[in-house]
Amino acid sequence: MSLQLSHAALLRGQNLIGAQWQPAARGERLDVANPADGATLTQVADSGAEDARRAADAAHAAFADWSRRPARERARLLQRWHALILEHQEDLARIISAEQGKPMHESRGEVQYGAAYVEWFAAEAVRICGDIVAEAVPGRKMLVLKEPVGVVAAITPWNFPLAMIARKIAPALAVGCTVVAKPAEDTPLTALALVYLAELAGVPAGVLNIVTASRERTPEVVDVWLADSRVRKITFTGSTPVGKHLARESASTLKKLSLELGGNAPFIVFEDADLDAAVEGLMASKFRNGGQTCVCPNRIYVHEAVHDDFVERLARRVGALKVGPASEEGSQIGPMINARAVDKIARHVEDAVARGARVVTGGKRVRTADGPHYYAPTVLIGATPQMALSCEETFGPVAPIFRFASEDEVIGHANDTPFGLAAYFYSNDVRRIWRVAQALETGIVGINEGAIAAEAAPFGGVKESGYGREGSRHGLDDYLHLKYLCQGQLD
Numbered sequence: 161m162s163l164q165l166s167h168a169a170l171l172r173g174q175n176l177i178g179a180q181w182q183p184a185a186r187g188e189r190l191d192v193a194n195p196a197d198g199a200t201l202t203q204v205a206d207s208g209a210e211d212a213r214r215a216a217d218a219a220h221a222a223f224a225d226w227s228r229r230p231a232r233e234r235a236r237l238l239q240r241w242h243a244l245i246l247e248h249q250e251d252l253a254r255i256i257s258a259e260q261g262k263p264m265h266e267s268r269g270e271v272q273y274g275a276a277y278v279e280w281f282a283a284e285a286v287r288i289c290g291d292i293v294a295e296a297v298p299g300r301k302m303l304v305l306k307e308p309v310g311v312v313a314a315i316t317p318w319n320f321p322l323a324m325i326a327r328k329i330a331p332a333l334a335v336g337c338t339v340v341a342k343p344a345e346d347t348p349l350t351a352l353a354l355v356y357l358a359e360l361a362g363v364p365a366g367v368l369n370i371v372t373a374s375r376e377r378t379p380e381v382v383d384v385w386l387a388d389s390r391v392r393k394i395t396f397t398g399s400t401p402v403g404k405h406l407a408r409e410s411a412s413t414l415k416k417l418s419l420e421l422g423g424n425a426p427f428i429v430f431e432d433a434d435l436d437a438a439v440e441g442l443m444a445s446k447f448r449n450g451g452q453t454c455v456c457p458n459r460i461y462v463h464e465a466v467h468d469d470f471v472e473r474l475a476r477r478v479g480a481l482k483v484g485p486a487s488e489e490g491s492q493i494g495p496m497i498n499a500r501a502v503d504k505i506a507r508h509v510e511d512a513v514a515r516g517a518r519v520v521t522g523g524k525r526v527r528t529a530d531g532p533h534y535y536a537p538t539v540l541i542g543a544t545p546q547m548a549l550s551c552e553e554t555f556g557p558v559a560p561i562f563r564f565a566s567e568d569e570v571i572g573h574a575n576d577t578p579f580g581l582a583a584y585f586y587s588n589d590v591r592r593i594w595r596v597a598q599a600l601e602t603g604i605v606g607i608n609e610g611a612i613a614a615e616a617a618p619f620g621g622v623k624e625s626g627y628g629r630e631g632s633r634h635g636l637d638d639y640l641h642l643k644y645l646c647q648g649q650l651d
């Protein structure tokens with residue numbers, strides 16, 4: 161896949177630290193691969209400890225000025241950034257598709273989705289309000305201010321290389337924090353382009369810094385930020401084991417943390433559901449980004465009374481999905497992120513079949529003109545809790561169907577996981593809707609709806625899916641702390 165852009169300067173290969181785009185201090189380079197075949201697309205800086213330190217120095221130096229700027233000025237800057245993202249959306253979508261493998265129509269959607277967070281937080285920037293507490297003692301005033309926490313380290317995943325970094329950087333900048341960012345090693349180009357647009361929008365030097373690093377060098381970068389007491393917050397989207405590591409290691413400097421971690425989302429179709437709507441919702445939530453999202457259904461529970469009907473309708477739709485190169489208009493399922501991802505999907509399907517599941521459609525690797533890292537959209541029936549795909553995130557286009565007989569039984573299964581990010585269910589019984597929505601142990605519940613993410617809603621999990629919320633009016637809180645002022649002698 162080639163990367164032809166209208167605005168070639170969006171393709172960056174260096175770190176932005178302070179006012180300077182610069183190579184890694186050690187001069188090392190990291191290959192960025194085409195996910196379809198692993199071939200090198202281009203290279204970026206492979207950064208280490210020295211680069212991480214310089215980025216933290218720059219962010220720390222910029223904080224005093226940035227945090228004191230009027231909220232309206234920060235908001236205007238975010239508005240300019242938003243406008244530039246939209247102006248360059250076609251190029252940004254091309255970069256996303258090239259390095260991540262989403263089909264172009266989804267990449268365009270991701271640009272809109274990420275831009276919406278920037279627009280949202282531009283508006284929220286001017287609505288940060290504290291409290292004046294009712295006087296408890298005559299002659300004493302008690303006030304609560306909200307202040308930016310300081311330097312924020314944003315560590316972002318490969319599956320939404322634009323939206324995930326936008327929804328971390330935008331609230332941080334909105335409240336007056338400065339940022340050091342490290343995008344995933346698989347997808348650094350989108351993040352670099354986004355930061356370049358922020359620079360064009362006028363974000364002052366040092367307010368937003370980015371370093372890129374390989375899988376091997378990433379721990380070096382992150383360890384510097386973990387140990388640096390000037391970095392007051394870490395915001396991370398990624399796996400639960402890495403989230404736990406960050407929580408443990410940031411304890412020595414007691415940083416504030418937002419962790420958006422793994423999921424194992426149940427999708428429940430009750431016997432009273434509108435089956436067409438349920439199929440539609442499952443198509444939207446399961447096959448978005450080829451099933452490579454933390455919120456996509458991993459376990460699909462269908463009531464025995466509607467099981468066969470539902471499976472037939474679903475298999476028809478899934479079997480018709482077009483697998484193809486991300487750059488090709490009309491592709492619906494692009495390549496997986498790399499060969500390891502395809503191997504994991506194949507292992508899950510093989511394990512399920514060995515334990516008694518049956519493939520209704522798909523169930524095999526696919527090679528396209530672009531390369532071998534594809535997997536056919538798959539429906540499996542006869543899934544059971546003993547299968548690997550029931551307890552591990554498959555992160556691929558595989559829909560395993562579990563049959564159930566009662567509401568209590570399915571709630572038990574749905575909650576029988578350490579994860580708690582998203583859940584979905586379809587029912588037309590209003591009493592059941594409230595019962596089930598309250599019984600599900602997740603941060604997000606889709607009720608008769610498969611497309612749940614939006615800038616206006618709080619995104620985040622419970623249990624081992626992490627803590628903190630991104631988006632919505634709550635999304636600023638993670639970047640703020642409260643300062644209580646008590647003034648006496650006023651009578």
Ligand code: SIN
Pocket residue numbers: 319320323397420452453454455613
């Ligand atoms: C994720 O997969 O981590 C995020 C997906 C989303 O924002 O919808």
